Amino acid sequence: MATESSYYVPEQSRLPIFATIGLFLTAFGAANWVNGGSSYIFFAGAIAMAAVLWFWFAAVIRENMQGLNSDQLKRSYVWGMGWFIFSEVMFFAAFFGALYYIRTFTLPWLGGEGDRGSSNMLWEGFQNTWPLMVTPDQAVSGESAKVLGPKGIIDPWHLPLLNTVLLLASSVTVHIAHVFLKKGKRQAFNLWLGATVILGAAFLFFQVAEYLEAYQHLGLTLESGIYGTTFFMLTGFHGAHVTLGTIMLLIMLLRSVIAHHFKPDDHFGFEAASWYWHFVDVVWVGLFIFVYVLGA
């Protein structure tokens, strides 16, 4: 075991500059794509980025196996992951905050209530309701409005409730997996981690089914006024994070099954992924309450 006095600093590394090129191509390509250009640059960047991440994580795992990582260095990774998750919390806070502001201030004002109720003069006939089925535009221009509200919304007590159960269960299973890992029982660890991945994938499956229902039958889309906006942006970013979390856990599973990685006392790669998983779980509870139940 390395000591405090030998904090491993790699002499040089080519990884970051390649990651830079990958990230730049991804961002530039995405901007180019949504501005009407081709999507090639974006996909080239995304592939480059994925490849660099692969090699980067491989390098870190290799260094750890060579015993280069002291306890102190491992703590740096722990701090890093913890504060990264906090930054994600703040990202979601911006969107939850937007939902709160719209419902508490904007819509009552547009509907003629309170301090700024005079804004109703611009949208005569608009009434503040939630879910917002009739947008201000629609209240004024009827069916010829540019922004139409949804015709229906997702019932929280069907698919969303099922998804809540799935995701909460997956938080439990990943915790059980962790307990078995700490006891050194690899078979049980693999089993419970595999169950978690399946639960995550099932969640995503039902989320897609819910989106199809919304788009095909309910007229609930990104473009259906502020209800559709907040609904899809909050659940969509959460879904993207669940996708990422499922991939992370799947990779951890493959590392354990194929390469026999992780020791009972040394498995921060897995632990970081499980923290991330608990985080997306907590966000979902917030979504279920504030978007689905209180939104219905």
Add this chain to the structure above:
Amino acid sequence: MAHGPKPGFTRWLYTTNHKDIGSMYLWFSFAMFLLGGCMALVIRAELFQPGLQIVQPEFFNQMTTMHGLIMVFGAVMPAFVGLANWMVPMMIGAPDMALPRMNNWSFWILPFAFAMLASTLFMEGGAPNFGWTFYAPLSTEYAPPSVTFFIFSIHIMGASSIMGAINIVATILNMRAPGMTLMKMPLFVWTWLITAYLLIAVMPVLAGVVTMMLMDIHFGTSFFSAAGGGDPVLFQHVFWFFGHPEVYIMILPAFGIVSAIIPTFARKPLFGYSSMVYATASIAFLSFIVWAHHMFTVGMPIAGELFFMYATMLIAVPTGVKVFNWVTTMFRGSMTFETPMLFSIAFVILFTLGGFSGLMLAIAPADFQYHDTYFVVAHFHYVLVPGAIFSITAGVYYWLPKWTGNMYNETMGKVHFWMAFVGLNVTFFPMHFVGLAGMPRRIPDYALQFADFNQIASVGAFLFGAAQIVFLFNVIRTVRGGRKATDEVWENPQGLEWTVPSPAPYHTFSTPPVVR
């Protein structure tokens, strides 16, 4: 670990060394400072006389926007990160930053992000022209197509800041030498720790708000459109929830720098160390609950106006503690006035002046008069130029001998200081007057009665710009040679960075020192 730097340019591409990366941050930020400065000079040249003289209004708007964005995200923030990279590991007795590869990545994505941002100047429809605060719907419905590239460049800058901040937190909390307890840390380390928390908390919110813009522009969402039930004022709330802590991100490390310099040249320990720490933390906390003072005139409930007014005024208390401590540190000190000290004293005086005009702006009913006038421009330039820029300059002069092993030219440093000091006051002081008299900001043309003060301001701006050339020349000369610096450089300065040789070896504290 005993190796020196690798030869060739790949040293800079592949480096994991905090000193290399710190130097790259500092040079990059200086380049951005000159670029943003040139844009400021375009603005001042246009405003030298009333009427349209040099540029078209559309281009003028692009200049004010890009000047703000480049100075905030390209000059001030990377300069502080560069100083943190150089100094934090040396100050806490660590061998390097906690996550050295990510450190390299945090830096190198910045030049790419700014290349992308600058390239918008050459795009169809021109660069972003909606002000650095990019209020919707100017930045959404009415924005040029290049806004998409602006959005993604902001995303990259945000990623860089978040990674840099995480690295600094991990370094400070995990890599202190034995005996370096939290309350023994130099104030620069303390202020950066708190700044890093601010960055981690608010850069994601900035990412959120530009994402909302992107969705409104390209995917038909209604965040900022009342037609769909959204609200353009929502943009301002989310933006300023990021924006106000951002202001302190640009000033807290400055507090740390002058708190290092003033004790050295007053030859007294810093007065009220622990109160400095608590004041910094208080300012950081308050920064989260004052954001709407940027939008008093937008139409808020009276309770909101009152809350944000009083909360804003509260900030004067911890800030006053700091100013009191700096002044008291100097009181009856055995002072000398080398260049870093001159910049630091100017910081204390002029930053306080900027703070006072901030207090005036905090008064909601008075703000209705000042809002969007040149008084606001005067205020934030007084806190950012003699605040952030002067402290960075002071820090560079203070630590340059440690970095290079050579003393800078003191005469040239003093020339730089007096040119910059006079230049900035001549530029920004008259703006208070034209602002109070009603001259609006962000216009290429103005009423005749503002001509005299604007002419004076433009002359000052070019003087301030010329001062930076002296600075550049002085730094390059020092890097290339000059009188050798001692290991201590100054007379009995405090801190671990002065216990290593000058220039600091490529690797310092591979074995941690013991702090008593």
